[in-house]
Ligand SMILES: Nc1ncnc2c1ncn2[C@@H]1O[C@H](COP(=O)(O)OP(=O)(O)O)[C@@H](O)[C@H]1O
């Protein structure tokens with residue numbers, strides 16, 4: 001196996017995991033909501049992609065009848081007519097992609113409202129159980145209700161075409177150039193998620209979520225609407241999970257199957273955040289990079305052993321990674337950072353000093369504050 | 377037109393039960409605007425439960441609570457806060473991942489940047505945030521927390537946490553504060569300073585206080601009026617010097 005192609009595939013996988021991890025970090029990390037239903041919100045992206053490819057794009061853009069995955073004739077019609085028609089034009093594959101990520105986000109946000117409704121006012125444990133059950137229901141529903149993605153048959157999806165990007169960037173459309181373009185695109189998306197998450201977090205809103213997480217009674221006594229804050233964080237995190245879910249099926253798998261969204265996906269994503277650092281966006285990305293590496297490496301090594309259990313080696317390795325994290329760095333590789341707002345500039349001006357944990361951040365770049373004090 | 381009465385808080389025959397326990401069993405009391413009223417009574421007499429009921433954490437089984445001319449019975453805590461009635465906790469509840477400064481700052485009312493969408497547009501909240509930061513520093517200085525204001529909240533002493541509770545309530549633009557044992561764990565010198573501060577807030581800003589406190593020798597020097605609770609009921613009331621002489625109060629405190 002060629003090291004470059006290993007690296008490129010690995011980076012693509014890690015990027016998809018990073019998207020999922022950032023979403024988990026918003027509701028679990030900042031707001032302290034044990035979102036055990038993450039798999040259902042990711043599934044929303046899969047549902048969106050399936051609906052867009054079978055029912056939205058064919059009549060709207062291709063002047064073709066929509067396809068119904070529960071019909072016997074589905075595969076001949078969808079695989080034989082619709083898919084070739086979409087993939088004939090790279091632009092159309094991107095239109096499918098863009099509609100799918102938006103719709104995935106919206107469906108996931110809707111799921112968040114519905115699934116959390118019964119328990120958002122109760123204690124966290126009830127919310128965790130309600131969300132876990134929701135993930136189980138969505139998964140089983142998709143398996144038995146065939147009109148959405150055809151049950152467990154695995155439906156092929158039109159992946160967005162990276163040929164034009166590869167041609168523009170590398171003047172080549174070789175498979176490795178295409179893979180590299182894909183990895184770059186995915187990391188660009190991680191950048192967008194990261195930018196959004198950092199901005200949302202370093203604001204009074206981010207501070208309020210921490211108050212609700214740290215002590216909900218004090219938060220309520222000091223004017224925070226706890227149920228609403230929880231719901232809002234669940235909605236934004238789920239929107240991102242829906243977007244990431246559409247990316248997951250369209251780019252990572254190029255297909256969709258309810259079993260991609262089994263409830264244990266939630267705990268895989270949770271692992272990325274626990275190892276990387278709860279409450280730290282960069283930490284979540286590092287967790288994704290590390291776990292993806294362990295996953296790929298132990299899978300390749302495990303299957304090369306020739307034992308029947310070799311392909312399960314990665315479960316042991318990841319279990320070990322969680323244990324080591326808990327014992328060595330209980331807050332994860334990168335612990336949570338303080339919330340940064342202009343209030344700290346005022347603090348520095350009035351007090352003539354900066355707190356030690358912000359000194360570095362404020363001295364760099366924009367937050368130049370004349371403190372009238374020599375650096376110690 | 378809202379009727380503004382002289383009594384800013386009226387508790388009318390309030391009951392709160394836990395199963396068979398009648399923690400608050402028909403309490404009525406009135407707190408005049410701009411006064412400092414004490415609420416005393418032995419442990420387990422229902423003072424904290426009464427505070428929890430007034431501040432919206434519990435719904436009363438029976439009775440009515442009026443604040444500033446409005447019926448607030450059954451309103452959720454964050455709505456009661458918005459009306460200007462703010463409580464502190466007997467066992468301090470601080471936000472552990474935030475500094476003392478942020479604990480105070482984050483308690484401010486009507487922060488634009490707490491709106492999920494506006495939070496993304498820095499310009500909509502940055503100037504308000506700066507204004508509030510100055511105010512937070514003022515209350516930190518007022519409560520004497522300046523030396524520890526960049527510490528994370530769990531790193532300060534128990535007494536400082538009690539002061540932090542008060543600073544947060546002041547930051548919330550309170551008209552009236554319900555203080556649950558504000559001087560517990562605070563050393564006597566600091567405790568007198570704290571009560572001196574309370575008196576200044578009353579005279580300079582017209583704030584109203586209802587204070588639960590076990591250290592009667594300090595409390596009685598500052599309050600206008602005292603209610604005595606025992607087994608969920610008000611058993612005595614009056615000016616501090618009257619209550620101090622009241623044999624019923626002596627019986628309760630000595631006999632239990
Ligand atoms: N959440 C609760 N559940 C059951 N019983 C409670 C609860 N809170 C308080 N109590 C009971 O109510 C009574 C009054 O307690 P409390 O209001 O804390 O008294 P105080 O603050 O005057 O010491 C006590 O008997 C206490 O055990």
Ligand SMILES: [Mg+2]
Pocket residue numbers: 423424425466
């Ligand atoms: Mg008490």
